[in-house]
Amino acid sequence: MGAQENDIPDERLIEATLSGDDQSFAELARRYKGRVFGVASRFAQDAGDLDDICQDVFVQAYFKLRQFRRDSPFEHWLLRITTYKCYDYLRKKRRRTPTVSVDALLEAGYEPSVPEPQQRHPDLERLHLALAQLSAKERLVITLLELEERSVQEIADLTGWSVGNVKVRAFRARGALRKLMENQP
Amino acid sequence: MNPPDSPLDVELDRLLGQARAQRVDTSAVEYGFETRLIARLKEKREPSSxxxxxxxxxxxxxxxxxxxxxxxxxxxxxDTSDTTTLASFDNPEAADLWSDTTD
Incomplete structure (x- = not known):
């Protein structure tokens, strides 16, 4: 991809996409896929799920592009869609998988996130297994706050929840996580 | 409620810090992403859909x-239950007869 394409402002790429130029949208995807993949990889269980979430994010962005009000950067709007898609993924995954104990998950050979080349420390493995046991809302808020280091205000903007609601949910999520860690062997 | 600096909280903060620092390498999944995305968009816009x-x-x-x-x-x-009309579709002769009477 040339330097010239990098110089084109998002605004022009959006206009071109709305006029039917798919390559302009491909350029937007190339520009922001790293940010979307970065957030989604905190939630996806494997590489297939990660690809699905990210494709869903950009497909929704493409079909809702006319609704983008342009009062904030395109990246912020895209990350709001990403947050929603990650929450939706967690919700659906929880519906498919009934709540089971961490021991049962380990016995079943559960892989808590995208496979990594390096071996995780057993303590970190315990944390990821506990995170997998949280509800979708708890997992979302604790991941955005503690792992993505988003502020309460940013989380409120991303989720559409009030600042007070984010604080309450974060407090409860941390309590639930602590309890799960406490109960682990 | 546990105090904020309980040993469990300290341990949890330590683990969360480690998890935060550990970023997953997504480059393999990102490879060819735009091509797959555009193909999916084209599929979704097909006339059948x-x-x-x-x-x-x-x-x-x-x-x-x-x-x-x-x-x-x-x-x-x-009256849609007109038997003459219905019969005309089953029997061509009856249809002719019916058309004769209407002329």
Missing amino acids: VWAMISWRMAPIFAVGMMALAIWQMETGV
């Missing part, structure tokens, strides 16, 4: 049309 969407959106219009037809039939008193 457009027609399916249009036909679903037209369903209420068809329903209203059917209701209007039913009301019109009731108002004008057209």
Whole structure:
């Protein structure tokens, strides 16, 4: 991809996409896929799920592009869609998988996130297994706050929840996580 | 409620810090992403899906049309149980006979 394409402002790429130029949208995807993949990889269980979430994010962005009000950067709007898609993924995954104990998950050979080349420390493995046991809302808020280091205000903007609601949910999520860690062997 | 600096909280903060620092390498999944995305967008815009969407959106219009037809039939008193008319479709001779009588 040339330097010239990098110089084109998002605004022009959006206009071109709305006029039917798919390559302009491909350029937007190339520009922001790293940010979307970065957030989604905190939630996806494997590489297939990660690809699905990210494709869903950009497909929704493409079909809702006319609704983008342009009062904030395109990246912020895209990350709001990403947050929603990650929450939706967690919700659906929880519906498919009934709540089971961490021991049962380990016995079943559960892989808590995208496979990594390096071996995780057993303590970190315990944390990821506990995170997998949280509800979708708890997992979302604790991941955005503690792992993505988003502020309460940013989380409120991303989720559409009030600042007070984010604080309450974060407090409860941390309590639930602590309890799960406490109960682990 | 545990105090904020309980050993468990300290341990949890330590683990969360480690998890935060550990970023997953997604480059393999990102490879060819734009190509797959554009292919999926084209698939979603195919005429078959457009027609399916249009036909679903037209369903209420068809329903209203059917209701209007039913009301019109009731108002004008057209008797659809006319055996001569129905028989004409099964028997070509009867159809001719029926057309003769209408002339």
